[in-house]
Amino acid sequence: LLRLINVSKIYGTGESAVAALSHINVSIQPGEFVAIMGPSGSGKSTMMNILGCLDAPTTGHYYFRGVDVGSLDRDQRALLRRNFIGFVFQGFNLLKRTSALENLELPLIYRGTPRGERHELARKALALVGLSDRETHTASELSGGQQQRVAIARALVTKPDVIFADEPTGNLDSAKSHEIMELFRTLNEEQGITIVLVTHEEDIAAYAKRHVRFMDGRIASDTLNVQR
Amino acid sequence: LLRLINVSKIYGTGESAVAALSHINVSIQPGEFVAIMGPSGSGKSTMMNILGCLDAPTTGHYYFRGVDVGSLDRDQRALLRRNFIGFVFQGFNLLKRTSALENLELPLIYRGTPRGERHELARKALALVGLSDRETHTASELSGGQQQRVAIARALVTKPDVIFADEPTGNLDSAKSHEIMELFRTLNEEQGITIVLVTHEEDIAAYAKRHVRFMDGRIASDTLNVQR
C-alpha cells in the first residue's frame, strides 16, 4: 500500500543543512496498524507528511498503491488525499472560527457529498469521539483535548483507506486516550482501515501491531508488537 | 500569592450556557508546586487563563498578591503579567515566522531589557531546554516538541515569580519530559519560583508537591503528594 524507498529530507543547505530524514526504507501493507515512535525532532512528522502526500522527499521515492507520488502534480496529489487519506495533524489545523460540525463537513464538501448525507456523516463522526454536545461550538470555543478529538473525527468522516495520526492523544486524559485507541482498533480490525500513528507513549503504542522507532532521522528498529 | 474566591466562568446564555468553571475556591502560596489534573473539558485551561490574568471570571474574585485583578484595567493587567508571570500555553502561541531566539527576546523587549543582555538571557533559556542548535530556526521550521520547548523557555526567560504551564510535556518523549520536569523542580526548589502545571499524566504530576483534580468545572480533590 505504502512504500518509501531510500527517502531523505534535507532542510537548508551547506553548513546549516538539517537532515530531517536520512535514507528511510519502509513498507506498509493494507490493514496494518503501525506505531511510529522516537525522540522529539527525530523525523516522525516529516515522514508522516510525506506519507500523507503533503510534502515531497528531497531524494528517494514514495509509492502510494503503486503510484509514484513524486510524479503527480498538485491537483492529482490533492485528489489522492481527498479520496484515500485521513490525516490527524500534530497541531490539529482546524478552522478556528468554524463550528466543529462544519470543520467535519469540509472534507465531504470537497468530495461532492450531498448536504443531507454530509450532515449525517459529520454528526456520527462527532458522536464517535464523544462531542455530540459541542456540534455548534467553534474550534476556538473548545478545550485543547476537544479540538484534538474534532481533528480525529475529521480524519475519519470520509471513511478513508488509510489514517495517518500524528500524536492524536497528546492532549487527552487517560480515559479518553484509551477510548480513541479503541476506536482506532475497531476501524482497523472491523473495517480494515490501515492506521499509521505517531506517539511517544508506550501504552498507546501497545494498541499497534508493529512498532517503528526513529532516531536522528533514521529508522532505528522496525519490530512486531508481540504483546498484543 | 494566588487566591480564587467562588470563581465561576460561564460561556453562552440560557439553554446553551456552558459552566466551564463552577464555584472554584483555591489558594496557592509562594514557592508551591501544584499539578492540576482532570478529564478533557473539565476546566483546567479556563482556570489557568484566569490565574495568568489572561481572562476574567464571570462571578467571584481573583487576588494576585492581594490585588483584586478584576479591578485592574487592561494595561495594569498586562504590566502584572509582564513583571511576575511566565505562561506556557497548551497551543504554544509562538510567532511562526519569527526565529526561536526572537520569540524568546520578545518578553524581554517588553520589559525594556537592553539588547546585549536580552540576547544573552534568550540564549541561556534556549540552552536550558536543549535547543541551542535551533536558535535561528523559525517556529514553523521546528518539530512539535521543539516548539513546545521554545514555549517553555519563553515562560522562563524573564525569571518570573510564578510559572503557569498548560500541559508542557504533551508533545515530548519520555526522556525530554523528565528533563523539563527536572528543570521545573530546580526552578522551584533553588529559586523559589511558584509552579502551577496542568498535566494528564500521573508520572509528570509526581514531580509536584500538591495535586488539584478537576471534574466538570469543579475541584473534586485538593491533596498533598505524599509520594515525593
Ligand SMILES: Nc1ncnc2c1ncn2[C@@H]1O[C@H](COP(=O)(O)OP(=O)(O)OP(=O)(O)O)[C@@H](O)[C@H]1O
Ligand atoms: N469560548 C468558549 N465558548 C464556549 N465554551 C467554551 C469556550 N471555551 C471553553 N469552553 C468550554 O469550557 C469547558 C472547559 O474548557 P477548558 O479548556 O478549560 O478544558 P480543559 O480542562 O483545559 O480541557 P483539555 O484537557 O481538553 O485541554 C469545555 O467543555 C469547553 O468546551
Ligand SMILES: Nc1ncnc2c1ncn2[C@@H]1O[C@H](COP(=O)(O)OP(=O)(O)OP(=O)(O)O)[C@@H](O)[C@H]1O
Ligand atoms: N522547515 C524546516 N526547516 C528546517 N528544519 C526543519 C523544518 N521542519 C522540520 N525541521 C527539523 O527537522 C527535524 C525533524 O522534525 P520532525 O517534525 O519530523 O520531528 P518529530 O519527530 O515529529 O518531533 P516531535 O516529536 O517533536 O513532533 C527537527 O529537528 C526539525 O528542527
Ligand SMILES: [Mg+2]
Ligand atoms: Mg512531530
Ligand SMILES: [Mg+2]
Ligand atoms: Mg486545556
